Amino acid sequence: MAIIENIRRSIKKWLFPDNALGNYNDFSVIKDKSVAVVNPNVALTYSTIFACVRVIAETIATLPLFLYKVKGNNKVKAREHNLYSILHDAPNLECTSVSFFESLITQILLTGNGFAEIIKDNFNNILELHILDANKIRVYRDNYNNIVYEYNDDGKIISLSKRQVLHIAGLGWNGIIGYSPIALMRRQIATGIYQDNFALDFFSNGVKKVPILSHPNRISKEAKESMKESFRKSWDNGIVVLEEGITVNPITMNLSDAQFLESRRFSVEEICRIFRVPPHLIGDLSRSTNNNIEHQSIEFVTHTIRPWCVRIERALNNFLLNIKEKGKYTIEFMLDGLLRGDTLTRQQSNQIKLNNGILTRNQWRQQENMNEVEDEYGDDYFCSQQIRPIKKVYEENHTKDKNNEK
Structure with missing residues (x-):
């Protein structure tokens, strides 16, 4: 069955190559062999990425989200509608609205896309929303030019129509699929991860001064290797006994001379620039003052949180409201508390x-x-x-x- 399924998928791509929207994480054009593999899971191990994603996801997920009924120029909360409790309280029996949107927004920030399956009853009423793993979804157009979401559920391929999926896309090329910030900014992220690894190696091994051994006479290559191995074992044990006139000249690596701290600070600013997060919100107060922190926080709401909220609101209204409900109802975040x-x-x-x-x-x-x-x-x-x-x-x-x- 797996072979047949692979053949079927390859034929589908071959028959409709121009209609395939492709893998939004595939940026092979900019791949660099000198850069380590950076994917969303690896990126989250970098503290600056984790902090930026967390502050955006938690801020939006904890905002009040309401379904309103539009009455002329006014609007009232539509508490009687089944969508109200799904969006405001809990989208399903397994999670709250906060954890749901926190996970959904985290996927969007890391992969450029967030997906949730829409569960409906026989009368087309929405009952539940369930998060789908963005890394397991491929989006394409079928031969009828309809958008199809192909979900790989542990080897089982499930095709979902647009009516069955809530899709929130980030910045993209075609208005359907969002780019993965992690894939696009992999060099900058890899630089920060390399710096973390270097710091780990330095403080685990490099705190000890690097020794240079000097022998009064010329010795063979084999003797040098033997002396190095013997000295390394003694060095690790903490007691070194020198023979044959050998002397030790320790050399200490100076991180200031290597501008290590400046480089790490620049990497933090670089990641904050990608996510449009003021550094003080992730704990970097090196350039913050009491006067500019409040203004930076307001700019964060205006230029970061608000655009994301509008993007999410538009997607919720588009995917969750049917044709009859559009214009009569609207889904909106309440941003007043942040401002x-x-x-x-x-x-x-x-x-x-x-x-x-x-x-x-x-x-x-x-x-x-x-x-x-x-x-x-x-x-x-x-x-x-x-x-x-x-x-x-x-x-x-x-x-x-x-x-x-x-």
């Missing part, structure tokens, strides 16, 4: 909104995680008496002019 800033700035902003009839007292209290007030004015909008419609001002001035003429 709050410090307490004083937040309260000043809310005070301006309250004075101009944009915010009610109860809405303000909800933002601060406080209970609503029980009086009848908690949901009323207020505005300052000094602020009036400009039309009203013209009308009053016109009336005064008429009275003065009389």
Whole structure:
């Protein structure tokens, strides 16, 4: 069966080579034999990659995600819809919405694509969402020009249609498949991993000074090897006895001279640049101050988290809402909590909104995680008496002019 399946797949590729969307992790054009194999699993062992992926995935996964029902220019939470609890609470019985989106976003950040199988009932209602391993999926177009997701389930090939898969793609070429950042940036990542390995070797072996042995006489090659082996064994045991006038001149490697620390710091900045994460969010405070940290955090929300949230929202609306529901419902993240800033700035902003009839007292209290007030004015909008419609001002001035003429 395996042979037949391999033949079938090869024939399919041969029949429709132009329609195959290909393997999004295949960047053979830029492969370099001098660079070690770097895949998502290897990349995650590099602390900077792990920290960047973690801060983005956790930030987005812990944001409130709601399904809204659109009513004219307004929208209300559609709690009665089955998708509401799936997105907000738990997509299936095995995980919560936080762990689900955390895993999905991690796959997108590492492979460029995130996939989940959509489980529906006989009435086409969505019941559950289950994560699919992005490394086991191949996406192609069939002879009817339909997109097909081919999933390798431990050797068993399962073909899923577009209606059965939630696909969130990152930056890509054709709008369907996202590029793998790990594959594209493998040289930069490999450099950081090499530096980690070098540091490990240095501190495990290189802390001891490298000895140079000097013999007063010329000795044969065999004698040199014998002397080296004998000295190595004694050196490892901690006690060395020298004979025949041999002297030892230890040499210490200076990491500062090798600019090792500067190179490692540059590698951290390079990875942060790839993921658009401010270094202070992953623990690198070398260039951070109290004045710029808040602005960098706001930029992180604006230029990193928000684009990812919009990308995910568009995919959720496209893949999870049917034709009748599109336009009537919308799925959105709530980013207000990330943009709050410090307490004083937040309260000043809310005070301006309250004075101009944009915010009610109860809405303000909800933002601060406080209970609503029980009086009848908690949901009323207020505005300052000094602020009036400009039309009203013209009308009053016109009336005064008429009275003065009389």
